Amino acid sequence: MQNRELVIIGGGPAGLSAAVEARKLGIKDVLVIDRESEPGGILKQCIHTGFGLHIFNEELTGPEYAERFIEEAERLGVEIMLDTMVLELTADRRLVAINSREGLVEIKAKTVILAMGCRERTRGAINIPGFRPAGVFTAGTAQRFVNIEGYMPGRKIVILGSGDIGLIMARRLTLEGAEVQCVVEIMPYSNGLIRNVVQCLEDYDIPLLLKHTVVNIHGRKRVEGVTIAEVDDDMKPVMETARFVSCDTLLLSVGLIPENELSRMTNIEIDEVTGGPVVNQRLETSLPGIFACGNVLHVHDLVDYVTQEAVLAARGAALYLASGSKKYEHIPVVTGDNLRYVLPQRINVDAVLEGKVNFFMRSVRPMAKAELFIESEWGVIKSRTLRHVRPSEMISIQVSRDEMIGSEIIKFRLQEEGGRVEHGN
Amino acid sequence: MSTAIEEKTVTCIVCPSGCVVRVVLKGGKIAGISGNMCRKGTDYAKTEVINPMRILTTTVRMEDNRLLPVKTERPLPKALIFDAMKELSHVRVKAPVKIGQVVYPNVADTGVNVVATRSWK
Numbered sequence: 199m200q201n202r203e204l205v206i207i208g209g210g211p212a213g214l215s216a217a218v219e220a221r222k223l224g225i226k227d228v229l230v231i232d233r234e235s236e237p238g239g240i241l242k243q244c245i246h247t248g249f250g251l252h253i254f255n256e257e258l259t260g261p262e263y264a265e266r267f268i269e270e271a272e273r274l275g276v277e278i279m280l281d282t283m284v285l286e287l288t289a290d291r292r293l294v295a296i297n298s299r300e301g302l303v304e305i306k307a308k309t310v311i312l313a314m315g316c317r318e319r320t321r322g323a324i325n326i327p328g329f330r331p332a333g334v335f336t337a338g339t340a341q342r343f344v345n346i347e348g349y350m351p352g353r354k355i356v357i358l359g360s361g362d363i364g365l366i367m368a369r370r371l372t373l374e375g376a377e378v379q380c381v382v383e384i385m386p387y388s389n390g391l392i393r394n395v396v397q398c399l400e401d402y403d404i405p406l407l408l409k410h411t412v413v414n415i416h417g418r419k420r421v422e423g424v425t426i427a428e429v430d431d432d433m434k435p436v437m438e439t440a441r442f443v444s445c446d447t448l449l450l451s452v453g454l455i456p457e458n459e460l461s462r463m464t465n466i467e468i469d470e471v472t473g474g475p476v477v478n479q480r481l482e483t484s485l486p487g488i489f490a491c492g493n494v495l496h497v498h499d500l501v502d503y504v505t506q507e508a509v510l511a512a513r514g515a516a517l518y519l520a521s522g523s524k525k526y527e528h529i530p531v532v533t534g535d536n537l538r539y540v541l542p543q544r545i546n547v548d549a550v551l552e553g554k555v556n557f558f559m560r561s562v563r564p565m566a567k568a569e570l571f572i573e574s575e576w577g578v579i580k581s582r583t584l585r586h587v588r589p590s591e592m593i594s595i596q597v598s599r600d601e602m603i604g605s606e607i608i609k610f611r612l613q614e615e616g617g618r619v620e621h622g623n
Numbered sequence: 624m625s626t627a628i629e630e631k632t633v634t635c636i637v638c639p640s641g642c643v644v645r646v647v648l649k650g651g652k653i654a655g656i657s658g659n660m661c662r663k664g665t666d667y668a669k670t671e672v673i674n675p676m677r678i679l680t681t682t683v684r685m686e687d688n689r690l691l692p693v694k695t696e697r698p699l700p701k702a703l704i705f706d707a708m709k710e711l712s713h714v715r716v717k718a719p720v721k722i723g724q725v726v727y728p729n730v731a732d733t734g735v736n737v738v739a740t741r742s743w744k
Contacts, residue, residue, distance in 0.1 A: 245692035245740065246680050259680055261692045261741035265722055345682055348690050373681060373708055392641040396634045397677070401701065586639045 200305045203227035204515055205293060207284050207460065208313035210239020211501050212492025214267035214276075215508035216311045216515075221274035223516040229305075230271070230278045231295055237271070237278050238264035239315060240338065241501065243345045246366055248393070252502035263501060279303075287464045289485050309487045309515040312461060312475065313508065316454040316493040318363075324452050326358075328415030331422075337363040337451040344370055352447025356424050357381045358412045360388040360395070362499075362590070364451025369398035379443050380405040382412055382426050384433055387564050389453075389590050391499070411435060412448065421446050454497045461490070471539045472496040478528055479545040479555045480514030481507065489514050496541055496558070499592050503558070513551055524549075531557070534571075534611030538562050538589070545608065550599040558594050559610060561587045567615045572597060574605035587612065626650040633671045635664040644668040675701040683714040683726060685743060691716050692740045693726055699733045706731040719744050 204225050206213045209232030220228045236242065241249070244260030251257055254266075271278065282297040293305040318336040333352055335343075340351040341363060353376050357364045360383040368378045381399060386409050388395050399406050407426065413435045414425040428439040456474040458466075467476040467484035474495040475483040482489050491511035492504040528544035540559040561568070565587040572580040572595070579601050584593065602608060629648040634641055642664050647655040653672065656665050670676065676698035682690040699707065707730045716726050720743045727737040 242741075245682060245694075247678055247694065257678075259692060259694055259740040262722065265741055345692065346690060348682070348684070348688070373679075373704070392634065392639065393636040396636050400634065401677070586641065588639075591639065 200303070202229050202305055202307045203519060204229070204309045204311065205291075205305055205307040206230045206311045206313055207287070207293075208232060208239070208315055208492070208494070209234070209237035209278055209280070210313065210315050210492065211241055211264065211267065211504045212315065212494070212508045212511075213237075213239070213311070213313035214264070214271050215505040216313060216491060216512045217276040217278075218267060218270045218274060219509045219512035220311075220515060221271075221276055223512060225512075225516055225519060228276050230276060231282050231284055231293075232278065232280055233283045235281050237268050237280070243338075243342050244366075245345050246370075249501050252500065253505055260501075267505075284460060287460045287488075289464055291487055307487075309489070309518050311508075311511050311515055312458075312483070312488065312490040312494050313492050313511075314457040314460065314494045316456045316473075316497055319450070319453040319455060321450060323455075324450075326412055326415060328424075329418055331415065331417040331420050333417070333421030333447045334415065335447065335449055337361070337367045337449045340367055340447075340449050341370070344374060350374060350376065351449070352376065352421075352445070354445045355379065355447045355449060356412070356426075356443055356445045357449045357451060359383065359451035359453070360390050360406060361451040361453065362390040362394050364449060365390045365394040365398040367449055367451070368404050369402060372402045372404070376447075378402070378404045379445055380407050380426075382407050382410045384409070384411045384429055387588070391590060413437075413440060415448060416442070421448055424448055454493065456494045456497065458494060461494070464488070469539065469543060471533075472541065476543045477541070478526065479542050479550050480517065481511040481542065482514050482518070487515075487518050496539065499590060503592065503594065506556070510551070510556075517551075529606055529608060532607060532609040533559070534573075534609050536562050536565075536568070536612035536614065537610055540610045545602070547599055547602045547605065550602075553600075554596045554598045555602075556594060556596050557610065558592050560592055561589055561612055564588045565612070565614045569613045569615060570595065571611050571613065572601075573609045573611070574602070575607050576605070579605070579608075583615075584612075628654075631672050632658075633668045635659060635667045637663040637667050646672045648672065677701050677704060679704055679707055679730075679737075680740070681708060681711060683711050683716055683737075685716050685718055685720070687718060689718075689743060691720060691726065691743060693737050694740050695730060696725075696736045696738055699731065699735045703731040703733060707733075707737075711737065 241260035241264040249263040286294040291307045295303045343349045416423045423444040427435040489511040491507040526546040642659045644659045680694045725736045
């Protein structure tokens with residue numbers, strides 16, 4: 199049995215950022231465990247630009263963003279155990295991991311940071327009828343094939359879902375010589391960033407069919423085509439509009455799920471909306487000494503926010519190592535009108551780090567203009583006007599300790615201004 | 624040169640507002656820009672209509688068959704992206720590679736270099 203100060207599960211952007219910060223804070227013994235043979239996580243296959251604008255003030259590609267943190271982690275003496283999978287984590291922070299060199303590895307950790315990221319929803323998650331031919335991939339799997347393994351997943355492609363990975367793959371496959379027939383989106387708006395709709399679809403004249411879905415997959419051995427149809431306001435397909443689109447590949451970009459099998463096994467309290475652990479202002483989970491950050495906590499739009507969150511989790515771990523666990527009295531953070539979730543879900547106002555809390559939230563639908571209200575039982579403590587709220591873009595707001603002190607509850611709600619507006623993209 | 628009147632629409636991506644900007648062209652020259660909420664939209668729409676530029680990110684092969692992610696050092700004309708892709712499909716890079724290293728100079732005769740976006744030992 200090894201004894202460790204801090205074990206970080208996952209060597210992607212969240213895990214690496216947390217490791218770097220932990221070393222900077224003076225934690226000597228930092229171990230990162232990752233399943234893959236290289237650190238960097240999914241950033242390695244995200245060869246497009248758009249990373250790092252907030253953290254580095256420049257537009258980096260995924261591998262560039264990752265390499266900065268890998269180099270920093272190496273320079274600071276972070277130990278990274280690769281090709282190793284954590285099989286078990288207990289509430290008292292014992293870990294069982296496995297790899298082909300050492301077999302089973304048992305570790306007792308003083309603190310743990312969960313940074314396992316997320317995975318994609320698959321065909322099973324959305325129940326598309328039809329046969330089960332080859333040629334149905336998630337967009338991220340296709341991205342790995344094209345950018346890391348060097349295989350084309352197909353030649354004539356339909357993409358279901360307009361999440362950012364799907365949009366980016368529409369461009370990537372077009373550049374590599376494939377024909378992307380269309381991107382089909384069930385909602386009346388795209389679930390990706392506007393920039394990606396413009397630069398990945400419009401640039402290459404790829405149609406985006408809003409309020410449409412795939413209702414059947416054709417082909418026995420290999421995909422031969424899909425039937426797409428318009429949906430009504432209840433998202434039910436209107437079969438009179440059904441038409442056949444010939445293709446050999448269907449890519450799915452229909453959402454991401456935080457990868458919390460270990461957390462569930464450990465009986466960490468999970469928020470059913472975010473799919474990640476319930477955390478406090480230090481990103482500590484319901485189990486003392488276990489923290490969470492990045493896409494395992496909730497799915498992010500920008501990697502920069504993942505890094506910020508990882509820094510906070512590392513600070514939480516450092517404080518825990520310095521002063522042990524304290525029984526905190528938490529007040530609840532309540533998700534009100536027009537918001538899907540708010541994070542963190544509870545806070546201890548007295549133990550707020552640096553005098554403020556960074557709250558992250560997502561709206562339930564696009565709004566051209568909205569007012570965000572933060573209220574306690576006494577009434578409104580803060581408000582802010584927001585323009586162009588979209589479910590695909592996280593809203594973040596800082597609330598200071600002074601603004602929250604004495605409150606029993608903190609509630610967030612969003613009020614649309616100027617009536618409902620449906621956005622085209 | 625013709626004096627035909629042409630209209631193009633451009634979605635501005637400078638900020639999250641996503642203004643749809645209408646550009647009127649007379650004989651290939653900009654005669655009017657409308658629909659944008661700020662000055663940035665005017666500049667963006669002008670470049671987009673006259674000479675849209677893009678950073679190209681892709682991969683090239685290493686001699687040992689691994690893939691190396693690369694990008695153009697600067698944006699290049701959008702119209703030359705497929706020419707650039709074609710040229711880059713012939714490139715073979717020898718290990719080791721350092722991030723930022725030029726792996727192919729002057730792609731599609733644009734004067735723009737293609738650089739590695741990761742290191743490979």
